[in-house]
Amino acid sequence: MPASRFTKDDTKWMKKALRLAELGRGHVSPNPLVGCVIINAEGTKIGQGYHERYGKAHAEVNALTSVKDKSGLEGATVYVTLEPCAHVGKTPSCAVTLSKLPVKRVVVALEDPNPKVNGKGIEILQKAGIEVETGLLSDEATSQNESFLHYTKTGRPFVVMKMAQTLDGYIAAPDGSSQWITGKMARSLVHEWRARYDSVMVGRNTVLNDNPRLTVRHVEGRQPKRIIVDGPLSLPRTMNVFTDQYEDRTIVITHNETKYRQSADPMLNILDPDGFRGQTLLVNKFEGHSDLRQAFSELARLDVASVLVEPGSDLARALLRRGLVDKLELFIAPKLLGGGTRSFVGLGIDSLNEALQLKNITTTQVGDDLLVSAYF
Ligand SMILES: [Zn+2]
Numbered sequence: 001m002p003a004s005r006f007t008k009d010d011t012k013w014m015k016k017a018l019r020l021a022e023l024g025r026g027h028v029s030p031n032p033l034v035g036c037v038i039i040n041a042e043g044t045k046i047g048q049g050y051h052e053r054y055g056k057a058h059a060e061v062n063a064l065t066s067v068k069d070k071s072g073l074e075g076a077t078v079y080v081t082l083e084p085c086a087h088v089g090k091t092p093s094c095a096v097t098l099s100k101l102p103v104k105r106v107v108v109a110l111e112d113p114n115p116k117v118n119g120k121g122i123e124i125l126q127k128a129g130i131e132v133e134t135g136l137l138s139d140e141a142t143s144q145n146e147s148f149l150h151y152t153k154t155g156r157p158f159v160v161m162k163m164a165q166t167l168d169g170y171i172a173a174p175d176g177s178s179q180w181i182t183g184k185m186a187r188s189l190v191h192e193w194r195a196r197y198d199s200v201m202v203g204r205n206t207v208l209n210d211n212p213r214l215t216v217r218h219v220e221g222r223q224p225k226r227i228i229v230d231g232p233l234s235l236p237r238t239m240n241v242f243t244d245q246y247e248d249r250t251i252v253i254t255h256n257e258t259k260y261r262q263s264a265d266p267m268l269n270i271l272d273p274d275g276f277r278g279q280t281l282l283v284n285k286f287e288g289h290s291d292l293r294q295a296f297s298e299l300a301r302l303d304v305a306s307v308l309v310e311p312g313s314d315l316a317r318a319l320l321r322r323g324l325v326d327k328l329e330l331f332i333a334p335k336l337l338g339g340g341t342r343s344f345v346g347l348g349i350d351s352l353n354e355a356l357q358l359k360n361i362t363t364t365q366v367g368d369d370l371l372v373s374a375y376f
Contacts (some may be wrong), residue, residue, distance in 0.1 A: 006107070006136045013037045013045070013079045014109055014137045018144060020050040021059065021081045026196050026222050028054050030305035032112075032148040034082045036063035041075035041104070060084055060094040064101075077105040081141050083112040083134070086120035095121035099128035108134040109141035113152050147197070147306035150326060156296045158306040159324055160197065161316065162190060164331040164369075165343040171313060172341040176209060182331045185367030188218040190310075193329070195221020197308040199251075199299070203315035204230045213240045214310075225304060226250045229315060231290045233259040233280070242276050250278035251299070255290040257282060289318055296324065317346045320356065325376055328358060332370040 006014075014037075021035030028051050036059040038047035046069070049062025057065070060080055067073065084094035084106070098106060106125050111134055112118060125132050142149060147158035164182045165171050172178035194200050195216045206212060207228055214226045226241050226249055233254040237243070241250050254260055260282045281298050284291040299307065309319065319325050330343075349355060358374035365371075 005133065009039075009043065010079070010107060010136055013039055013077075014081070014107065015140075016045075016048070017059075017079045017081050018109070018137065018140055020048055021144060024051050024053075027052065029147065029198050030054070030151060030303045032082050032145045034059035034080065036060045036081070037079045038063050038067060038073070038103075039077045039079070040072040046072040046076065056091075058085065058091055058094050060098060061091065064097070074102045076103045077107060078103055079107045079136075081109045082145070083108050083110065083117055083119075084121040084125065085112070085117050086124055087116040093121075093124070095124035099124050099130065103130060105131040105133070107136055108132065109137050110134075110145070113149060146327075151300060151305035156293075156300050157198065157304050158326050159296065159309060159319070160193070160307070160327045160329060161309045161311060161319065161325045162193065162329045162331075163311070163316065163343050164333065166333055166335040166337050168336050168338065169343055170337040170340040171343045173337055174340045176341075178341070179210060181333045181335065182369045183333070183367040186331050186333075186369045186371070189366055189371075191216050191218040192221070193308050194224050195219060197224055197306040198304045199225040199227050199307050201227040201229065201307050201309045201311075201315075203312055204228065204232075204235055205312050205314060206310070207235055207239050207241060209312075211240050213244060213246075215244075215246065223249060224308070227253060227299065227304075227307065229253045229290055229292070229295070231285075232256050237276060242278065248277040250276075251302070252278065252280040253283060253290050253292075253295045254280060255283055255285040286322075292318060292324055293322055313341055313343060313345055316344060320344070320347055323376070327373070327375050330372045330374075331366070332372065334368055334370075 017035035017037045021033040024033050031051060031054050035050040037045060040046045047063045047067035049059050049066055051059045078098060084098055086093055086095045112121065122132050150158040163171060166181060200214045216223055223246050228241055228250060230252050231254060233256040260280060281295060283294045358376060361374040363370060363372050
């Protein structure tokens with residue numbers, strides 16, 4: 001359907017709805033970000049809202065609640081960034097709610113791929129005699145909800161890999177030092193990402209070498225879950241991720257069934273009955289390491305819709321070899337090391353035509369560093 005069906009005002013109001021949706025970022029997952037704007041028959045905005053918190057009211061309901069004079073709904077147009085839901089979940093169906101109102105038209109940016117919705121929301125509205133148009137700013141809406149859409153379609157979280165390397169491709173110096181490759185602005189940006197994704201994942205070597213906290217510090221935001229890949233289940237329980245105030249948000253991935261059974265009460269899924277309040281997930285062994293594909297499926301069941309991986313070269317290799325990375329965020333610092341740990345090694349590629357091909361590339365200057373963002 002051509003976008004020209006839509007007027008300039010349609011575009012203006014849908015942009016507003018997208019900006020509203022964005023305000024829920026970091027708080028609604030695994031639900032989608034949704035924004036909604038209501039315009040009366042005269043073309044004046046009479047209501048707006050967005051999905052603010054997981055399990056709380058949907059955008060349409062918040063927008064309707066904000067309308068002071070309900071008579072303004074007569075002949076109104078509702079702009080919503082995602083197809084109104086058809087199913088009754090934690091809240092009543094928005095499509096049914098809207099269908100009982102005297103609104104004239106509903107404009108939708110994106111149809112909901114969730115099989116419980118998928119066109120059914122639109123059908124409910126149309127049966128009630130409401131005019132429905134879809135596809136306005138659908139690219140923007142798709143990109144805004146890339147984690148949710150991926151999670152819904154694949155049953156696996158959206159996986160973003162962040163790496164920071166020198167111009168000559170090293171992520172650590174020969175002495176192992178790695179923490180300050182990029183500048184302050186790049187590091188702040190990473191903290192913003194930690195707040196917007198559901199979880200942060202690192203491998204056991206990173207925990208051993210850096211004892212990171214993986215918390216959101218340089219910016220305001222909620223603390224993500226921390227996923228630690230510890231195949232042998234042998235990391236010291238004194239590390240920050242197991243002992244600080246967010247330890248209940250730590251999830252350990254292991255394939256060591258013996259140690260898992262010894263150290264955990266599998267019924268309670270507690271890693272260490274003496275103290276640790278996080279969770280541990282037992283997965284199969286794959287090529288000598290924990291099966292990360294299985295781990296992601298298990299994480300999806302725990303409502304983890306997105307993962308920001310901050311890997312060393314081992315974890316990066318394991319993920320890339322299995323095609324488990326959806327997006328790469330690669331910082332390139334204007335430094336040369338001439339030796340140390342390489343960012344990408346051992347991908348099992350022999351020929352140029354086997355190279356992992358990235359697409360939709362954007363480059364941004366972040367302070368003195370260059371950020372390359374791309375999708376697999
Ligand atoms: Zn809804």
